[in-house]
Amino acid sequence: MVEFLFPLPELYYFLLAPTLCYQRDFPQTPRVRINFILQSLVEMVILTQLIVGIMQQWIDPIFQRSKKSFADMEIAARIEHLVELATPTHFLWLMFFFLFSHSYLNILAELLRFGDRHFYGDWWNADTLGSFWRNWNVPFQKWIQRHLYEPFLKKKFSTKQADILIFIVVSALLEFNIALALQRCHLWLFLNMMFELLLAFLLDRFFIGNYGNGLVWFCLLLGPPLAVTTYYHDHYMSQRGPSDDFQSVQLQQEKHTKMH
Numbered sequence: 001m002v003e004f005l006f007p008l009p010e011l012y013y014f015l016l017a018p019t020l021c022y023q024r025d026f027p028q029t030p031r032v033r034i035n036f037i038l039q040s041l042v043e044m045v046i047l048t049q050l051i052v053g054i055m056q057q058w059i060d061p062i063f064q065r066s067k068k069s070f071a072d073m074e075i076a077a078r079i080e081h082l083v084e085l086a087t088p089t090h091f092l093w094l095m096f097f098f099l100f101s102h103s104y105l106n107i108l109a110e111l112l113r114f115g116d117r118h119f120y121g122d123w124w125n126a127d128t129l130g131s132f133w134r135n136w137n138v139p140f141q142k143w144i145q146r147h148l149y150e151p152f153l154k155k156k157f158s159t160k161q162a163d164i165l166i167f168i169v170v171s172a173l174l175e176f177n178i179a180l181a182l183q184r185c186h187l188w189l190f191l192n193m194m195f196e197l198l199l200a201f202l203l204d205r206f207f208i209g210n211y212g213n214g215l216v217w218f219c220l221l222l223g224p225p226l227a228v229t230t231y232y233h234d235h236y237m238s239q240r241g242p243s244d245d246f247q248s249v250q251l252q253q254e255k256h257t258k259m260h
Helices: 008-016 034-065 075-111 129-135 138-154 159-182 188-203 210-221 224-239 242-259
Strands: none
Touching: 034 075, 034 224, 075 210, 075 224, 129 138, 129 188, 129 210, 138 159, 159 188, 159 224, 188 210, 188 224
């Protein structure tokens, strides 16, 4: 007879619940609110349509105009493409955040009557990058606190050393996940986050209040989401075959012929 460390119903509930930290008794709501679920589903449908529209009508044309991957572009061409991609990428990031962290996790929590709905804090009001990192994904932050931060402190690391090590580990994991999914590794995401870490230590003391909040939003606009988009750009270029290039050249020749 196999004995399990955790009761199986509790284990299955934990695997489905919108949390990363196990505990024996999760807080629960008294009932499932159907109206709340329907409202969240409508939010997901609308956001999904907006995301698809931005990708098809805004980002995809920029990708199609590209002739080289970011890795092979000259510096001027890279800057031009980054400027073009910054705004739609920023909108996509905000929509993905609301879609997953608000609508999807709340639907999941409501179906399971999961009581802890603190999935994110008011990161949009953060006046330091450190405050943003602590508030944009609360379940992940709780996991880091329990499984990385506290063990580092028990190993006699200082709080600042623990913060730096955790940020490096998380940055490396994000880079690894993107590289594994798209079969390419440029370290752009990792280096981008290391640059944010440097900014946090050098500029947080000078950018206070509204200026600090402006710095946070500037890093969101030109930060990790944009780096991830460059990976998808290069993946798109690698998947575009010679026939696509031939068709684009043929269309250009036909337009030139019609003009004459």
